[in-house]
Amino acid sequence: ARDYSPEQIEAWTGPKRPEHYFDSIRGQRLILAEQRGRIAGFGDISGTRDEICAVYVSPDFQRQGIGRALFRHITQELKARGFADAWLDASLTSVPFYQAMGCVTGAKQLHPFRPGVSIPCVRMTIEL
DSSP, X not given: OOSSXXXXXXXXXXXXXXXXXXXXXXTTOEXXXXXXXXXXXXXXXXXXXXXXXXXXXXXXXXXXXXXXXXXXHHHHHHHHTTOSEEEEEEEGGGHHHHHHTTOEEEEEEEEEEETTEEEEEEEEEEEO
């Protein structure tokens, strides 16, 4: 919330529904982290590209190494698929995390969510 307005956060997270992840689940691209019987976080990779689509950790489980574990699993999976490097569009809030994971910061850009609402993000890359 410190980096985005309430309108931007709603445009980004409001439309998300469980059924939006069915393709990722069917394509075996969704990686879940579980702690104490609860979903602690998840990661999502593209089915055909070298893109890291998401790494999210529930606020209840942050700062416990779950994000690092998800990110490492994702990069290992992409490397196993034959990619030499990968990219992602990081939220402003997550840039320090990805830098700590070895990602290189690229250009700032706007990611559109709906007409009139975009969020600034940063293109980042990592050598696998």
